[in-house]
Amino acid sequence: MSWLASLPHQIPFRAASAATRVDEKTIEGVYVCTVNDLMTSNVMAVEAMAQLGGGLAFSASPEHAFLTGIDRCEVDRAIEAGDVIRFVVTLDADFGGTFRFSGRGMVDGVEVIRGRFYLAKLSS
DSSP, X not given: OHHHHHSSOOTTSOOOOEEEEEETTEEEEEEEOOGGGGGGHHHHHHHHHHHHHHHHHHTTSSXXXXXXXXXXXXXXXXXXXXXXXXXXXXXXXXXXXXXXXXXXXXXXTEEEEEEEEEEEEOOO
16 A cells, blocks of 8 residues: 555554555554564554554545554553564544544454554644
């Protein structure tokens, strides 16, 4: 997706490495945990979900957003080097520039992370 390269986050903080828009409210994507990510792997997994949400909300727009909140985020097991987390992120609500998403991530088909998060559009 072209929006992935336009994210303000670049490597090493661009966590989402691939994405496919399913429909207007759902996007699927991937985060690959490397040895360099081990100390921050849970944070990077949440960041990947937020980046995918941003791609869903802003793929057709030059606008960007801030991650403004994380709610009910749970990690069931440590995310390890070599894990490929496949995410499904859904837009739950749009409050006029503030967006609420829910996401979940699976490793080998087993859910390992889930949570809700909020993005707020940058003011012009």
